[in-house]
Amino acid sequence: MSLHTSWSDTIIALATPPGVGAIGVIRLSGTKTFPIVNQLFPSRDLEMQPSHTLQVGYLRKGGEILDEVVLSLFRGPKSYTGEDVIEISCHGSPYVQQQVIAACTELGARLAYPGEFTQRAFLNGKMDLAQAEAVADLIAADSEAARQTALKQLRGGFSQDLSRLREQLIHFAALIELELDFSQEDVEFADRSQLSTLINELSVATARLAQSFKLGNVIRNGVNVAIVGKPNAGKSTLLNALLNEERAIVSEIAGTTRDTIEETINIAGILFRFQDTAGIREHTSDKIEQIGIRKAYEKIETASVLLFLTDVREAEPDEVKQRVKELTEGRSVKPVLLFTKADLLTEEALIKWRHIQKELEEEWPVLLLAAKPGATEVADTVDDLRETLYKIVAGEGVDTEHTIVTNARHHAALLQVQECLREVREGLDNNIAGDFLALDIRRCLHYLGEITGQVEVDRDILGTIFGKFCIGK
Incomplete structure (x- = not known):
């Protein structure tokens, strides 16, 4: 956002996605909102109309009709931005929208910067900074868990948690500051034992919030899952089974998959991005296959979960364990061992592999899998795999009633x-002096206030935050 932005300007932007649609919504905010639109709307005097009403009529520029519209009137401070706001619902022609916006800019409005409407809402005290960021998260939410967590933050759940922490700290900070004013009197207003108890409680509360980010990051950004294994281990068959469609080519010919295939699946409200990679083998003269293998290793680097597939008929447990350790060493990736084609085992071999499965499960999740339909009575299913993946990233479930960072x-x-x-x-x-205690407490208050914007936040940080918004928000 420009450093020369004037918050006294009246701004305008298209609030609906660009392109052809049934309607388009154009939003204005600022002190000149009503006078500007009034000049284009001869049907009635908008200055005389009450707030929170709809007005139907024609927008005209000179003697030319621009469009028949519905105007939604919001007078500040009871509006999204806290300023006078009008939303113009016009027909969804890009040309019509451009003409309406051009007419308003000619009368004194300027085009809004990304996120400027929400930034004005923040600056005018309609929401704090954490709530403003939740607006962007809600717009971008592509799963139920993401929607729920963003909605809770937008409604002020996270801010309320932080506010309680700050209020308790402010109380003790004030008492310690008071002690400094009476330093010659050798008096103690702040009960050190109560402060100690409070610090312990706050430490637990902030630790819980900080630890929730691991799950929160998954909810917000999804989970990258790399499907890895030797050629013909059943990787493409597994992806097709997860998708319930023939997305990847399945063939008995080793090396059929040359490039990574990526698909997104929603499992209980969390997005998993599955990446079917080329089969990994040590020696191949095929240059295209070599590129595919290199890309497979690149996907492992960015994955949060690694599905390591092995044809159970060819599997050597110790060799599989060693290979998985090599692939995951030094990486924050969680492996799941999948022994495929278990439906082709004899009953005796299946019993043997169930014992091996229990031994391997001491280190990692393990499934004896038959991805093809009709084999569920002798093997674990794709549904079992979905449940395993969900538990890896979300435990027993996502509790959106509690704050998730x-x-x-x-x-x-x-x-x-x-x-x-x-x-x-x-x-x-260590029984240090009150002025040093007060300094550390003030630092705590500063960082808590940075989250919600209760302390002055660097202009560049604000620009980064609101610059990620769409123009009309």
């Missing part, structure tokens, strides 16, 4: 709060 900026600030609390704790244990 989904924003990396919030997580970084919470880690800073934890560090400050640790220093306060050490200060209490």
Whole structure:
């Protein structure tokens, strides 16, 4: 956002996606909103109409009719931005929308910057910074879990949690500051034992919030899952079974999959991005296959979960364990061992492999899988795999009733709060002077306030936050 932005400007933007549609919504906000639209709307005097009403009529520029529209009137401060706002619902022709916007800009409105409507809502006290960021998350939500967590933050759940923490700290900070004013009197207004108890409680609360980011990041960004194994291990068959469609070519010929195939699946509200990679083998003279194998290793680098497939008829448990350890060493990726084509085992071999499965499960999740339909009575199913994947990233489930941190900026600030609390704790244990305690507590308050915008946030940070929004929001 421009450093020369004037918050007294009246801004305008298309609030619906560009392109042809039934209707388009054009939003204006600012002190000149009503005078500008009034000049284009001769049907009635908008200045005399009450807030939160709809007005139907023609927009005219000179003697020319621009369109028949519905105007939604919102007078500040009871509007999204806290300013006077009008939303113009016109027909969804891009040409009509451009003509309406051009007419308004000629009368004094300027085009809004990305996120400027929401930034004005933040600056005018309609929402705090965490809630403003939740607006962008809600717009981008592509799963139920993402929608629920963003909605809770937008309604102020996270902000309320932080507000309670700040209020308790502010109380003790004020008492310690008061002690400094009476330093010559040798009095103690702040009960150190109560402060110690509070610091312990706050440490637990902030640790829980910070730890929730692991799940929150998954909810917000999804999970990358790499499907890896030797050629002909059943990787493409598995992907097709997960999708319930023939997405990948399945062939008995080794090396059929040359490039990675990516598909997204929603499992209980969390998005999993599956990447079917080329079969990994040590030696091949096929240059195209070599490129595919290299890409497979690249996908492993970015994956959160690794599905390692082995044809159970060819599998050597110790060799599989060694290979999985090689692929995951030094990487934050969680492996799942899948022994495929279990429906082709004899009953005796299946019993043997069930025992091997239990031994391997001491280290990793293991499934004896038959991806083809009709084999579920002798093997684990694709549904079992979906359940396993969900438990790996979400445990027993996503509890959206409690705050889940989904924003990396919030997580970084919470880690800073934890560090400050640790220093306060050490200060209490070492009986340091009140002025040093007050300094550490003020730092805690600063980082908590940074999340919600209760302290001044760097202009560049605000620009980055709101610059990610769409223009009309």
